[in-house]
Amino acid sequence: MPDDSRLLAVMVIGAVITFGLRTIPFAVIAPMRRSPVVQHLSLAMPAGVLTILAIYFLRDIDLTDARSGGPQIVGLLVAVGLWRWRRNVSLAIVASTATYMLVVNLVPGLHT
C-alpha cells in the first residue's frame, strides 16, 4: 500500500511551488516587463522547456519491444495526426490517450 504521508508531503511541496510560481511574478511584474531578458525568455523558453519535457516522457518508449513500444507509437501517431489535422490540443490528447488505453487493455497479451 503506497505511503499516504509521503504523498501528502509531495502534494504540499507541489502546491506551494506552483502557487509561488503563479503569484510571485505579479509582485515583480513592473521590473519583469521592463527587462529585455525576461521578455525574450518568455517567448523563447516555453518552447524549449516543453521540448525537453516531451523528450523526457518519450525516453521510455522502447522501440525494440513491440508490446510496450507498439501501443505508444500508435498513441503518438493518433495524437500528432489529430493535432495536425484539427489543430485542437484537447482533442489530440484525449483521443490518443483513449486509443492507447483501448489498445493496452483490450489487445490480448498487452495488459501487464
Added chain:
Amino acid sequence: MILGLVNSTLALMEMTPAEAVRGGVQDTLPFALAIVAFGAAFGLHVTESGFAWWWAPAFGIFVFAGSLEFLLVDLALGGASLATVALTSLLVNSRHAFYALSHPLHRVRGRRARAYAMYAMTDDSYALTTGRPPEDMPGSRVLAVSAAVQAWWVAGGLLGALGGAALGDIEGAEFALTATFVILALQACRTAPDRVAPVIGLVCGLLAVGLVPAQALLVGSGALVLILTLMFLSGSTHA
C-alpha cells in the same frame, strides 16, 4: 458633462456581473469535455497507483496543475527525494511564471478574488482569460472562467477515481502525460519566434536524458535557460 456621458456609456457597455459569470462559464464549454477527460485520466491513475480516491480531488483543489499532478503521484510512488519533487515542480510549471506578463489580473477587484485568480492560473484558464482583450474580460468573467475550469477538473478527477474503482484494473491513463507534452511542445514550437530555443531544448533534452536520466529535467532545462540567457546577452539572438 461630457465626462458624465462617457462614464454612462462605459457603464452600459460593461456587462452585469451575472452576464459576465455566464459568459465566463460558456467560454469554458468547448474545453469542458477534454478537461473532464484529462481529469478522469488523472483520477484513474491515482487509484490505479494504489492511493485512495479522495486524493484526486485533493490534488485538484490544492495543487490544481494538471500535468504536474500526474508527475507528483509518480514521484511519490517512485520514492523520489523531496528536493527532486521541488525541482520538478519548479521546472514543469516554470512556464506559468511568464503568464503574469499578459494575464488580466488588473480587472479583478478585491484581494481574495485576486488571490484566487492567480492561484487558478493553469494553462487552460490562462489561455481562456487571455483569449479576449482585457476590455472584454471583467473581473467576474475572469473568476468564472477559472472556477469553471477547476470545477471540470475536480469533477473529472472524482469521476476517474471513483469510476476506476468500479471498472477494475484499467491501465494506460498516464499516457495522457506523454501525449500532453508532445502536443504542447509541437504547439509551442509552431508559435515560437524562431527555431533556436526548440533546437537547443532538443539537444539539451537528449543529452540530459542520455547522461543524467534521473535529473534529466532539471539539468536539461537549467542548461537551456543558461544558454538562452547567454545568447541573448551576447547579442547573438534577435529579441
